[in-house]
Amino acid sequence: MDKSIVIDETNSKSSKINYSTIISKLSPYAGLVLSIVVFQILTGGKLLTISNLQSLTNQVIITALVAIGAVYVFGIGCFDMSLGSLVCLGSVVGGMVAIATGNIFFAFLVCMIIPIAAGIIKGIFASYVEVPFFIFTIVLGMVINAFVLVILGKETTLYLENAVTPIKTFNFTEMTVINVLVLGGFYLLCLFLFNYTGLGIRVKMLGGNYDAAKQTGMNITKIKITAFLVSALGVGLAAFLILIRVRTVGYSTAVSTGNDVMVALVLGGMPISGGPRTKISAGIIGAATITVLNSGLAIMGLSTGTIQICRGIVFLAVVLVASFSYRTKMLPR
Amino acid sequence: MSKELIFEARQLTKHFGPTVALNKVDFKVYKGQITGLIGENGSGKSTITSIAAGMQPATEGEMFFQGQSHKPSSMIEGAKTGIGMIVQEQGTVSGLTVAQNIFLGEENKFRTMGIIHASKMNKAAKEALDAIGFTGVDPSRSIDSLNMQDRKLVEIAKVIYNKPDMLVVDETTTALSQQGRTIIYDIMKRMREENKAVVFISHDLQELMDTCDTLTVLRDGNLITTLEKDQMKEETIKKHMVGREMKGDYYRSDYDGTIDPQVVLDIDNITTGTGLLKNFSLKVHKGEILGIGGLSDCGMHELGKAIFGEEKILRGKVTHITSGDQITTAREALDHSMGYVSKNRDKEALVLTASIQDNILSAGIDKIANKLGVIIPKNRKAYVNKQVQELSIKCASVEQNVQYLSGGNKQKVVFGKWIGRDCDILILDCPTRGVDIGVKAAMYQLIYRMKQQGKTIIMISEELPELIGMSDRLIIIKNGQLSGEFARSEVLNENMIIDVMI
Ligand SMILES: Nc1ncnc2c1ncn2[C@@H]1O[C@H](COP(=O)(O)OP(=O)(O)OP(=O)(O)O)[C@@H](O)[C@H]1O
Ligand SMILES: [Mg+2]
Numbered sequence: 024m025d026k027s028i029v030i031d032e033t034n035s036k037s038s039k040i041n042y043s044t045i046i047s048k049l050s051p052y053a054g055l056v057l058s059i060v061v062f063q064i065l066t067g068g069k070l071l072t073i074s075n076l077q078s079l080t081n082q083v084i085i086t087a088l089v090a091i092g093a094v095y096v097f098g099i100g101c102f103d104m105s106l107g108s109l110v111c112l113g114s115v116v117g118g119m120v121a122i123a124t125g126n127i128f129f130a131f132l133v134c135m136i137i138p139i140a141a142g143i144i145k146g147i148f149a150s151y152v153e154v155p156f157f158i159f160t161i162v163l164g165m166v167i168n169a170f171v172l173v174i175l176g177k178e179t180t181l182y183l184e185n186a187v188t189p190i191k192t193f194n195f196t197e198m199t200v201i202n203v204l205v206l207g208g209f210y211l212l213c214l215f216l217f218n219y220t221g222l223g224i225r226v227k228m229l230g231g232n233y234d235a236a237k238q239t240g241m242n243i244t245k246i247k248i249t250a251f252l253v254s255a256l257g258v259g260l261a262a263f264l265i266l267i268r269v270r271t272v273g274y275s276t277a278v279s280t281g282n283d284v285m286v287a288l289v290l291g292g293m294p295i296s297g298g299p300r301t302k303i304s305a306g307i308i309g310a311a312t313i314t315v316l317n318s319g320l321a322i323m324g325l326s327t328g329t330i331q332i333c334r335g336i337v338f339l340a341v342v343l344v345a346s347f348s349y350r351t352k353m354l355p356r
Numbered sequence: 357m358s359k360e361l362i363f364e365a366r367q368l369t370k371h372f373g374p375t376v377a378l379n380k381v382d383f384k385v386y387k388g389q390i391t392g393l394i395g396e397n398g399s400g401k402s403t404i405t406s407i408a409a410g411m412q413p414a415t416e417g418e419m420f421f422q423g424q425s426h427k428p429s430s431m432i433e434g435a436k437t438g439i440g441m442i443v444q445e446q447g448t449v450s451g452l453t454v455a456q457n458i459f460l461g462e463e464n465k466f467r468t469m470g471i472i473h474a475s476k477m478n479k480a481a482k483e484a485l486d487a488i489g490f491t492g493v494d495p496s497r498s499i500d501s502l503n504m505q506d507r508k509l510v511e512i513a514k515v516i517y518n519k520p521d522m523l524v525v526d527e528t529t530t531a532l533s534q535q536g537r538t539i540i541y542d543i544m545k546r547m548r549e550e551n552k553a554v555v556f557i558s559h560d561l562q563e564l565m566d567t568c569d570t571l572t573v574l575r576d577g578n579l580i581t582t583l584e585k586d587q588m589k590e591e592t593i594k595k596h597m598v599g600r601e602m603k604g605d606y607y608r609s610d611y612d613g614t615i616d617p618q619v620v621l622d623i624d625n626i627t628t629g630t631g632l633l634k635n636f637s638l639k640v641h642k643g644e645i646l647g648i649g650g651l652s653d654c655g656m657h658e659l660g661k662a663i664f665g666e667e668k669i670l671r672g673k674v675t676h677i678t679s680g681d682q683i684t685t686a687r688e689a690l691d692h693s694m695g696y697v698s699k700n701r702d703k704e705a706l707v708l709t710a711s712i713q714d715n716i717l718s719a720g721i722d723k724i725a726n727k728l729g730v731i732i733p734k735n736r737k738a739y740v741n742k743q744v745q746e747l748s749i750k751c752a753s754v755e756q757n758v759q760y761l762s763g764g765n766k767q768k769v770v771f772g773k774w775i776g777r778d779c780d781i782l783i784l785d786c787p788t789r790g791v792d793i794g795v796k797a798a799m800y801q802l803i804y805r806m807k808q809q810g811k812t813i814i815m816i817s818e819e820l821p822e823l824i825g826m827s828d829r830l831i832i833i834k835n836g837q838l839s840g841e842f843a844r845s846e847v848l849n850e851n852m853i854i855d856v857m858i
Contacts, residue, residue: 220729221721228718231707238666238704239719239773240690299710299757 062319092257107281113262397764410434607825613844647827
């Protein structure tokens with residue numbers, strides 16, 4: 024055919040820019056900037072003080088690690104509610120190993136192995152069992168929480184100080200270097216896997232239309248398990264970083280992480296149901312926004328309950344707006 | 357006889373972002389006439405009719421219906437003023453019964469004291485189905501248990517039940533077999549006799565010339581001309597459609613039907629889960645274009661799926677001869693270099709909310725990744741652009757979601773997705789559905805080229821001319837059994853085939 028060039032390059036690059044796509048791409052960033060500005064004002068400048076910035080960074084790192092990995096899992100349409108509990112389990116068992124052996128490397132291994140094992144189980148479950156996946160993860164989360172209580176026994180908190188041989192304490196600078204390296208490395212890894220291997224497209228397709236993905240001959244079990252493994256890496260790294268930074272872990276470690284991650288993904292601009300609009304940046308941008316939100320509300324002196332309510336409202340608002348703008352575009356033709 | 361205007365669009369314009377789907381179109385529809393609408397994929401046919409039916413608003417311009425200014429805000433409002441539309445894509449809702457689909461949004465008719473009377477609704481649904489001559493389906497059945505053709509017929513019954521004064525039939529016939537088409541033709545003729553109006557969109561020139569009183573041609577959002585019955589000639593229409601003379605072969609021009617003795621696929625005595633195929637056997641040879649035809653529920657679509665491992669096989673097996681392996685899942689089929697273009701485009705072949713690029717890539721990512729599994733953006737882009745250009749996919753950019761493409765362009769994406777993979781055995785179920793003649797010709801040439809490269813093509817189709825025009829060997833299935841086999845020949849014609857089909 025001689026009329027072969029049909030991609031209208033001139034059109035897409037012309038002055039008639041497609042505003043709606045640009046707006047939807049930029050809105051997560053705008054949301055982050057907006058929440059920083061708003062809370063900086065509301066807290067009378069207390070949000071961005073040196074000391075609060077330090078604690079903000081520490082929190083962002085944890086939420087972001089879990090959220091970036093979770094992008095894969097939520098991307099394939101698996102609603103995972105067990106992430107927070109797994110961070111807790113990882114750091115508690117890791118802490119126990121650290122105390123018993125005095126070896127930080129063993130602790131690291133344990134922090135990683137636990138979520139990885141759980142990830143494989145989740146992947147198999149998601150592939151073969153016909154129970155809605157989120158129910159499974161709710162139950163899994165509850166079982167893990169109970170398990171943590173059981174293994175902790177009478178002591179509710181573990182202190183790394185009690186280790187058989189002393190475990191190195193990292194000062195602020197060292198901790199910052201570790202944080203940046205771990206988060207940066209993990210982010211790049213996830214970005215690479217998503218955009219420069221077949222995994223990203225497969226995740227998007229699987230989340231977007233299961234039947235079509237299956238008919239494209241994808242190895243669905245493999246994709247699911249891979250997604251859970253990537254997510255497990257994030258969980259494991261988060262568990263380990265909490266352990267070496269806070270040095271005290273217990274039942275309530277990372278209690279709000281699971282919820283924060285879900286809100287983060289939505290605030291980061293990806294649909295909570297996954298599919299083609301899945302993107303890695305949602306994990307990191309969303310984690311920053313939710314952390315600012317949490318911190319700002321806390322500085323303003325709101326109670327934990329009130330903070331929860333506020334977060335719930337933000338979450339619902341974002342989901343509503345997203346699904347609304349999505350629906351109007353879906354015209355039957 | 358003076359013609360009485362029923363619908364008029366004046367300077368109708370529609371923009372989608374940078375895309376101009378309609379450009380100041382003046383379109384008239386008269387009572388007692390079947391007005392044909394033709395144009396290349398993406399020329400604006402669905403857009404103009406869906407604006408008339410109230411599915412979406414125009415950017416600019418006015419419409420008049422029955423002499424009144426017409427500005428419907430929804431399809432329901434459009435239906436109330438008297439415009440009914442049978443849409444191009446699937447218009448039924450999953451998870452409901454046939455009757456619930458027919459009376460979707462009108463349940464109140466059957467409500468007494470808050471309770472919906474299912475039996476009353478089913479009875480009314482039965483009447484609606486009978487009215488279009490579609491008997492033999494129980495209205496209380498789930499819509500999901502129906503095949504595509506029957507779902508379409510349910511949709512037609514729903515539209516006709518509201519007694520529209522103007523009926524739009526958007527590219528419906530390509531999804532239907534002869535029986536379904538006859539139903540639609542009868543409805544259109546009846547409407548004409550009742551002095552009502554029909555707008556009929558199709559890519560089948562013959563069908564349009566046979567049924568339409570006038571034929572309006574759109575090209576790139578512009579109304580090019582309206583032809584009267586005596587002006588309708590194939591050459592003229594084509595010229596107006598594409599804006600130049602069309603040259604070259606349409607189907608393949610040779611009649612060499614020699615078949616390589618080497619068998620690549622052995623379908624051995626299979627019975628499928630839906631029971632549509634019974635003890636069916638077939639050997640597929642290397643490098644042949646094997647055409648498969650029959651009525652829509654004869655089992656041919658299930659056969660395609662079964663070969664690709666996507667249909668439950670109760671007894672028997674499908675064997676890939678070269679490797680000796682049995683094919684039971686789509687995964688295995690893919691590993692044996694097989695590909696499958698599903699007839700059910702929106703549900704099984706595309707991820708509508710994903711971009712053109714991702715959809716095309718989804719079947720071929722392993723092909724463009726290097727040994728370490730890494731995909732270089734340049735290769736990815738080249739792979740996608742090749743398909744887009746080869747098939748003239750009309751889009752604003754490859755990052756556009758496929759859901760915003762015109763029907764024919766969506767089909768091209770599906771085709772490109774599998775062609776790009778370079779499969780050895782390609783199963784095509786209605787591959788040219790809704791595709792305009794220009795691109796159809798390109799697809800046929802592609803298929804022929806693949807054959808010449810030694811690839812095997814299994815082409816399942818509702819269109820007999822296409823089967824006759826392309827196949828080396830044509831088999832006809834009836835009630836799940838082989839009922840006829842034809843070798844490629846110049847004398848083969850539709851009547852010979854229909855004889856063994858029905
Ligand atoms: N919702 C939408 N968003 C963006 N672009 C759209 C949308 N709907 C249609 N278009 C574009 O408008 C143009 C006209 O589309 P339309 O569906 O009317 O074509 P058509 O003539 O019906 O083609 P076909 O024969 O393939 O059905 C196409 O370029 C299409 O990509
Ligand atoms: Mg159309």
